[in-house]
Amino acid sequence: MTIEEAIKVKKFHNEFERLAINISYTASLIRSRHIQFFKGHGISPEQYNVLRILRGQYPRQSNVNLVQERMIDKMSNASRLIDKLVKKQLVERKQCEEDRRQADVLITRKGLDMLERIDGGLDSLNRSIFKCDEKEAERINEILNSIRD
């Protein structure tokens, strides 16, 4: 479906406006599918993203800054997302001894187990979202990388 049909627009001012809206609309669709999926596991896509980052560091400690700069959406939220994950016992946070401004953050066994349960299904979901093969996906990835500032 063209983006014009999807949001019932007759005409865009130019191809760049069309592209900005097309990318945003596609991201919104991806997000809907992910929300549905993660809901079955009691977390949000953003919380999953934090868990994924923490697993990438495991068994090393992470801190709030490290999580922040690896997040897909970057502005100022890591602290509260980590809060939520602590309440669900998927993550542990304690004051860092060497630098007491920092918070040591570590994914728990429970968190790691959850990610393991999630992995396969998420893989299938991501494959099913796009009507293209792996080669085409790679091509689009390269294009996106190249057009960003």
Added chain:
Amino acid sequence: MTIEEAIKVKKFHNEFERLAINISYTASLIRSRHIQFFKGHGISPEQYNVLRILRGQYPRQSNVNLVQERMIDKMSNASRLIDKLVKKQLVERKQCEEDRRQADVLITRKGLDMLERIDGGLDSLNRSIFKCDEKEAERINEILNSIRD
């Protein structure tokens, strides 16, 4: 910059996960730029999107449903966004006479003037966001249209 560098990930499970994250990350960058831009006019990107839809119908009345189905992010928000715009006097809402469940929604003169002031700058902004020419943008648009379900 590759998406791996941007969010400091060593490796994705496959090209489809990479693509989902790449699109989401790019959409997030676009959104940041748009927020900055629209802030200068006292509205949000979402509020702008509603105004744009209402202008597309003008001088016909719109209603909440029509706005909803034309929104980029579709879930359940038109009513409250219209609220905000009414408070800023950019939009008028009144009960529809023929079907009293519906709300007639119409962009005001003030709203139309604002859009006119915004148009040029937004055009330049959208052009400046992407490092590609119009031909390339068109190609990417076609690809995005084709890979969505």
Added chain:
DNA sequence: ATAAAAAACATGTATATACACATAACGTAT
């Protein structure tokens, strides 16, 4: 004509983002 179903909209709650600001701890220059 009346009851049931559906439609259009509003609203309450949880989640997350954007941004400003506050606080505590650290590093550095003197």
Added chain:
DNA sequence: ATACGTTATGTGTATATACATGTTTTTTAT
């Protein structure tokens, strides 16, 4: 040793999304 700037984190407020639910009005079935 002290003062000052910086860094790491937390928090308050406004905005928006996701979803369930409620209210009013219209439509449909009988």
